[in-house]
Amino acid sequence: MDGGDGCRNPRHPAEVTLAARPWPTRAAAWLRAAGTDLARLVLPVECPGCGLPDVLLCAACAGRLAGPPRRCETGVPRLDRMDGHPPPPVWALTAYAGPVRGVVVAWKDGGRADLTRVLVGAVERAAADLAPVLADAGGLRVVPVPTSAAARRRRGADLVRALADGAARGLVAGGVPAAVAPVLRHRTRRRVDQVGLGSRARARNTAGAVVVRPQAAARSGPPGAPVLLVDDVVTTGSTLEACRRALEAEGVRVLGALVLAATPSPRGEVVPGGVGDR
Numbered sequence: 001m002d003g004g005d006g007c008r009n010p011r012h013p014a015e016v017t018l019a020a021r022p023w024p025t026r027a028a029a030w031l032r033a034a035g036t037d038l039a040r041l042v043l044p045v046e047c048p049g050c051g052l053p054d055v056l057l058c059a060a061c062a063g064r065l066a067g068p069p070r071r072c073e074t075g076v077p078r079l080d081r082m083d084g085h086p087p088p089p090v091w092a093l094t095a096y097a098g099p100v101r102g103v104v105v106a107w108k109d110g111g112r113a114d115l116t117r118v119l120v121g122a123v124e125r126a127a128a129d130l131a132p133v134l135a136d137a138g139g140l141r142v143v144p145v146p147t148s149a150a151a152r153r154r155r156g157a158d159l160v161r162a163l164a165d166g167a168a169r170g171l172v173a174g175g176v177p178a179a180v181a182p183v184l185r186h187r188t189r190r191r192v193d194q195v196g197l198g199s200r201a202r203a204r205n206t207a208g209a210v211v212v213r214p215q216a217a218a219r220s221g222p223p224g225a226p227v228l229l230v231d232d233v234v235t236t237g238s239t240l241e242a243c244r245r246a247l248e249a250e251g252v253r254v255l256g257a258l259v260l261a262a263t264p265s266p267r268g269e270v271v272p273g274g275v276g277d278r
């Protein structure tokens with residue numbers, strides 16, 4: 001309480017926030033806010049894809065995300081359903097390899113939150129490209145693959161949720177009614193970190209690891225509307241498969257998934273087929 005004596009200046013709330021943070025963070029935040037040209041003079045930046053100095057992301061590396069989304073599910077091993085049905089379609093903007101890997105790692109774990117705008121924009125464009133293929137569905141719920149609370153804290157944001165927001169905007173721009181529905185969460189049992197696990201161990205680790213949040217599901221979108229899953233990177237597909245199973249167990253139809261990047265299969269099947277393939 002300030003007693004209403006007017007001694008607090010409401011015009012500078014940002015200064016209060018910055019002053020509460022340690023100096024290097026404060027300086028970096030201010031410099032970024034002041035403009036990248038100034039930041040570039042003081043804080044060295046380089047393209048996280050290729051290392052080109054003095055750019056936040058070079059045109060060549062950005063261009064790798066500019067293409068239309070391509071089907072990639074045949075190269076994702078853990079999407080096999082073992083019930084005779086084909087795996088759901090997975091559309092990827094690009095292969096998770098080379099410069100793209102550097103960009104995604106910098107974005108997720110290298111403190112390059114400034115890349116969110118670019119990557120979300122790429123997913124938004126891709127979803128607009130995909131809209132004609134998904135138009136038959138009527139309306140869609142766009143469900144982000146859940147991020148663990150620890151990862152959210154470490155990154156300061158739910159990056160996959162940001163991609164899902166972009167995907168929903170892109171679908172709407174493409175004429176398909178869509179709304180983000182964050183209806184999945186990790187089961188609260190302890191989950192082993194995926195790093196260093198082979199594909200079979202990953203599948204065991206993630207089976208049943210995702211559950212539907214009933215209250216969120218009831219609040220989000222028209223009941224019965226099918227789902228498009230969104231994730232950043234698909235590697236083995238075991239996480240997407242856990243999400244599909246959790247949703248279908250609740251009677252929700254999963255049309256497929258849109259991901260930023262897909263790990264190339266051993267046969268190099270990164271991007272077979274085109275956007276119109278179903």
Ligand SMILES: [Zn+2]
Pocket residue numbers: 047048049050051052057058059060061062099
């Ligand atoms: Zn580059």
